[in-house]
Amino acid sequence: MKSLLITAITFLGLVFAQAQGTAPESLKQEMQKLAYMAGKWKGEASMRQQNGSMIQVNQEEDIQFKLDGTILVIEGTGRNPQDGKVSFNAVAIVSYDLQKKEFKLRSHVMNGNQTEAYFKIVEENHFEWGLEVANNAKIRYDIKLNPADKSWVEKGEYSPDGNMWYPFIDMKLTKLN
Secondary structure (H helix, E strand, O other), rough: OOOHHHHHHHHHHHHHHHHOOOOOEEEEEEEEHHHHOEEEEEEEEEEOOOOEEEEEEEEEEEEEOOOOOOOEEEEEEEEOOOOOOOOEEEEEEEEEEOOOOOEEEEEEEEOOOOOEEEEEEEEEEEEEEEEEOOHOOOOEEEEEHHHHHHEEEEEEEOOOOOOEEEEEEEEEEEEEO
């Protein structure tokens, strides 16, 4: 009886492993368009708060491909320069939808908020992502990576109506690895 149970468990394991399969190469190729993002980044960011005041943070981004290269996981951590305490922490997952032929970004912030956002390639190492918020307002981010000087420059803007845009974040990072 024991050997029958072990055989059944082994068979089920093999069935599930085969059913899961591997990701299509076309999906991996699309995700590889984001390859230079992967690694550790460090620098500074300035953010305008809702009350209009500016805060500075020491920003780190830890970015890794997961699930056989089919998703890109981005963890951003901002620390107060005076005491090193975490003032911002978010995790985002970038994926590619083969049927719709588009990237998507889902983020989770340490305060419990989460978003579903678009993510698009403007050109090689130049990306835009964004989302709609309450009352048809919009937020967009522009990311430019420069492999020559290992830099990441990101600017975030807010628009109450989709026409007038107001900057609220400016981030400059350097790739460590």
